[in-house]
Amino acid sequence: MAALINVPAKARRGDIIEIRTLTSHIMETGFRHTVDGKLVPRDIITTFACRYNGTEVFRADLFPAIAANPYLSFFTVAKESGKLDFEWVGDNGYSSTASASIIVE
Amino acid sequence: MQDDDTSNPGMLFVLDGEALWTKKTGVADKACADCHGDARSSMKGIAARYPAFDKALARPVALDQRINLCRTNHQQATPLPHESRDLLALSAFVAHQSRGTPISVGEDPQVKPFIDRGRALFTQRQGQLNLACTNCHDDNFDKRLAGAPITQGQPTGYPLYRLEWQTLGSLERRLRSCMTGVRAQAYDYGSPELVALELYLMSRAHGLPMETPAVRP
Structure with a gap:
């Protein structure tokens, strides 16, 4: 699925950087019914994780009250140049990944 | 939120539309890009003049109707259902190319x-x-x-x-x-x-x- 990632391309060592992620997901709560009364099964993203050169720097659990297309923003300290990997895991075996690179001077 | 492309959730659909633009479909096995080329130049300003008059139908058609007409006539594919993700993604992608263009509907x-x-x-x-x-x-x-x-x-x-x-x-x-x-x-x-x-x-x-x-x- 499509994901939009905003990571500064360059940062100075020790800088606090903001990372913003937006991914495409319906986030069906599991509490809604169709017009003929059938329960719509839950289909949400349950966890999100961000790894910075392999080290986990941020993790979040997501719940049914979170709106569709979850937007997450968080901060980390720029330590070294490298790659940030993002992973969303959800119901029905859903898994989606994205990555971004950063240059630290 | 709207002006920042990395936090505008509509951009997720534009990205999907960009992928659909180059995807071959239908009996004719043609993608939008095979006729229209690069949307960045060919679709620039198009959405700003829709709904536009269609000579064959002798009535105006909206942008998503035009996309479906293209699908049935040129790609020989089934039309996409109204409000389906693919149709919205394609029309968002096409209309996105006109961002900033002044609307010119009504001149015809x-x-x-x-x-x-x-x-x-x-x-x-x-x-x-x-x-x-x-x-x-x-x-x-x-x-x-x-x-x-x-x-x-x-x-x-x-x-x-x-x-x-x-x-x-x-x-x-x-x-x-x-x-x-x-x-x-x-x-x-x-x-x-x-x-x-x-x-x-x-x-x-x-x-x-x-x-x-x-x-x-």
Whole structure:
């Protein structure tokens, strides 16, 4: 699925950087019914994780009250140049990944 | 939120549309890009003049109808259902190429009678609440309806991401939900009445810049 990632391309060592992620997901709560009364099964993203050169720097659990297309923003300290990997895991075996690179001077 | 492309959820659909643009489909096994080339140049400013007059059908067609006509006539594929993710993604991708272009609907003399039809529908009282579009969107656009501001009904950013819908939606969906709001029977998707209303609204917005994909509460 499509994901939009905003990571500064360059940062100075020790800088606090903001990372913003937006991914495409319906986030069906599991509490809604169709017009003929059938329960719509839950289909949400349950966890999100961000790894910075392999080290986990941020993790979040997501719940049914979170709106569709979850937007997450968080901060980390720029330590070294490298790659940030993002992973969303959800119901029905859903898994989606994205990555971004950063240059630290 | 709307101006930052990395936090505008409508951009997720634009990305999907970009992928669909180059995907081969239908019996003809052709992608949009095979005829139209790079959308960045070929589709620039196109959405700013839609709904536009179609000579073969002798009536104006909206952008998503044009996409489906292209699918049936040139790609020989099945038309995409109204408000389906793929159709919204494609029309968002095409309309996104016109971001910043001033709307030019209404310059074609052939659509004049349809704009008049749209104006008539806009001022026609309807539904159990017996309200016309004009009663709110012309007479009271500076006020509020419950907590929400009443708009002038400028359709500059469609298809747009509405937080209430939690997805992208077309101008037709927006018009239909307003009609349901005044307890009227909403026109069907793709009906000539909705296209006439769209045309009238776009002609009112003549000169305003396109902002697809917009974000609205």
